[in-house]
Amino acid sequence: MTSKTKLLHVVSVAAILASGLATGAQAQSLSELEAAAKAEGMLTTIALPHDWCGYGAVIEGFKAKYPGISVNELNPDAGSADELEAVRANKDNKGPQAPDVLDVGLAFGPAAQAEGLVQPYKVSTWDSIPDDAKDAAGHWYGDYYGVMSFLVNTDLVDNVPTSFADLLKPEYAGMVALAGDPRASNQAILAVMAAGMARGAEPGKAAAEEGLKYFAELNKAGNFVPVIGKAGTLAQGTTPIVIQWDYNALSARDTLNGNPPVEVVVPSDAVLAGVYVQAISAYAPHPNAAKLWMEYLYSDEGQIGWLKGYCHPIRFNDLAARGVVPQEVVDALPPAENYAKAAFPTIDQVNENKEVVVGGWDSVVGANVQ
Structure with missing residues (x-):
């Protein structure tokens, strides 16, 4: 194992998540599951952009491994709240608009469980998922993580900002955007908390309140652009600075391929x-395909697929300890120091932040992000 790998895998997700209670569904025979999934013939996903965590390649890998199962992709740009609403709206619908599986922000997993929107299932690699990163019953489990960053178009931004404090400077007028609607997008909701933490507030309610004040100031200064930032809007100059997860920023950098040149900070x-x-929807029209999808995602192949998309998979420690991560993948990862100093909010802090940000964005900031 390289020194870089060692540095990366020491990051702990301890104290991130609350534990579940009951014993959940156990993984069944993979051959039986595959046969049942192929009989269903389809998997319906939602909110999986192909440039997010390498999902494009991951989906293709799943289809190649399990021919005969088509993947129906709903609304790739949906936020976590939109995913739960899609489950609610399609409880009695077994058609193509009903999602089978969910990939949501941390706060949305327990919320979906409490509402009865997800069903338990334990993948065969269950024991290598850290206990503090999963519901003990298997209703939801951590999949990957990254850190908040800035994606900067250096053709348009002369001085690359290195802090949230920098973004308030007059030179960034009309430049700064979020990568989602902070009333629905987990990525944007947590960007607000990061801004509050940058001002010294503790994660949770305090950071949410301070983060809303920060974005109100950013908006009043004319620096905030109420447009959902993407690689395309960054390249066009509509949003020269986008606050987003580092893995999305790094993927956008690769996609843009120097046109324009960008920095990830x-x-x-x-x-x-x-x-x-x-998580798997409690109303999944294709429950066996959903379980097989989970098995693929939490296999070594699926986890390394996410890692190739710059996302640190939840089983990273296990992969690194067994030396199964290809060296070229390790070499392409961001610097280890990006993660060594990272703060992992608890589930209560994430929930507190979500409630304050979603409830207060319109009244405090007043910018209608679209």
Whole structure:
């Protein structure tokens, strides 16, 4: 194992998540599961952009491994709240608009469980998923994490900002955007908390309140652009600076391939890590295909697929300890120091932040992000 790998895999997700209670569904025979999934013939996903965590290649890998199962992709740009609403809206619908599986922000997993929107299932690699990164019953479990960063178009930005404090400077007028609607997008909701943490507030309610004040100031100064930032809007100059997860920023950098040139910066005043979780809809029209999808995602192949997309998979420690991560993948990863100083909010802190940000964005900031 390289020294870089060692540095990366020491990052702990301890204290991120609350534990579940009951014993959940156990993984069944993979051959039986595959046969049942192929009989269903389809898997319906939602909110999986192909440039997010390498999902394009991951989906193709799943289809190649399990021919005969088509993947129906719903609304790739949906936020976590939109995913839960799609489950609610399609409880009695067994058609193509009903999602089978979810990939949502940490706060949305327990919320979906409490509402009865997800069903338990334990993948065959269950024991190598850290206990503090999963519901003990298997209703949801961590899939990957990254840290909040800035994606900067250096054709348009002369002085690359290195902190949230920098973004308030007059030179960034009309430049700064979020990568989602902070009333629905987990990525944007946590960007607000990161901004609050940059001002010294503790993760949770305090950072949410301070983060809303920060974005109100950013908006009043004319620096905030109420447009959902993407690689395309960054390249066009609509949003020259986008606040987003580092893995999305790095993927956008690769996609743009120097046109325009960009830099990815982890802000010096707040290194916030964000965990996402996987779950199966309680109303999945294709429950066996959903379980097989989970098995693929949590296999070594699926986990390394996410890693190739710059996302640190939840089983990274296990992969690194067994020496199964290809060296070229390790070499392409961001610097280890990006993660060594990262703060992992607890589930209570993430929930507190979500409630304050979603409830207060319109009244405090007043910018309608679209």
